[in-house]
Amino acid sequence: MNALIGIIMGSTSDWETMQHAAQTLKQLDIPHDVEVVSAHRTPDKLFHYAETAESKGLEVIIAGAGGAAHLPGMTAAKTAIPVLGVPVQSKTLNGMDSLLSIVQMPAGIPVGTLAIGKAGAINAALLAAAIVSNKHPQYRPALDAYRQQQTDNVNANSDPRQVQS
Numbered sequence: 001m002n003a004l005i006g007i008i009m010g011s012t013s014d015w016e017t018m019q020h021a022a023q024t025l026k027q028l029d030i031p032h033d034v035e036v037v038s039a040h041r042t043p044d045k046l047f048h049y050a051e052t053a054e055s056k057g058l059e060v061i062i063a064g065a066g067g068a069a070h071l072p073g074m075t076a077a078k079t080a081i082p083v084l085g086v087p088v089q090s091k092t093l094n095g096m097d098s099l100l101s102i103v104q105m106p107a108g109i110p111v112g113t114l115a116i117g118k119a120g121a122i123n124a125a126l127l128a129a130a131i132v133s134n135k136h137p138q139y140r141p142a143l144d145a146y147r148q149q150q151t152d153n154v155n156a157n158s159d160p161r162q163v164q165s
């Protein structure tokens with residue numbers, strides 16, 4: 001099946017973070033693709049990616065970037081499908097630069113902004129899965145099972161004194 005969710009990132013160095021989005025979608029068995037695209041370094045590729053995303057069948061784009069993270073916003077400017085932004089933790093400013101440059105979009109071009117780093121990547125995948133499940137309810141049981149698994153894990157380890165440090 002064609003990818004429903006596109007994961008893009010500004011650099012291969014973002015993969016350490018963004019792999020968690022891909023792993024989560026793999027776990028949910030939702031078709032997705034992964035590509036390095038940069039608003040700064042490959043602007044023409046970004047425009048082409050965003051302009052053709054919908055006709056390729058993508059329904060949500062997850063865009064991760066660090067530092068001056070213009071990728072999610074520029075992607076959102078060129079497509080009407082939902083864009084979820086993941087701020088990658090930068091070395092110099094710890095990801096605050098990434099977060100602020102993704103979240104603070106001007107009114108009219110929204111980017112759904114997640115948390116900095118791994119948690120944001122995982123949650124972007126779960127949010128994208130929830131969005132595509134509206135149209136493709138066959139993915140809903142996997143999402144429900146994911147949540148149930150978390151509940152079971154907490155219930156199975158609810159005495160913190162038993163946890164080895």
Ligand SMILES: Nc1c(C(=O)O)ncn1[C@@H]1O[C@H](COP(=O)(O)O)[C@@H](O)[C@H]1O
Nearest residue numbers: 010011013038039040065066069070071
């Ligand atoms: N923020 C952007 C964009 C963009 O927004 O278009 N393109 C690359 N980058 C970011 O630059 C950081 C450093 O990249 P390198 O590790 O390749 O030097 C990465 O976190 C990437 O997302």
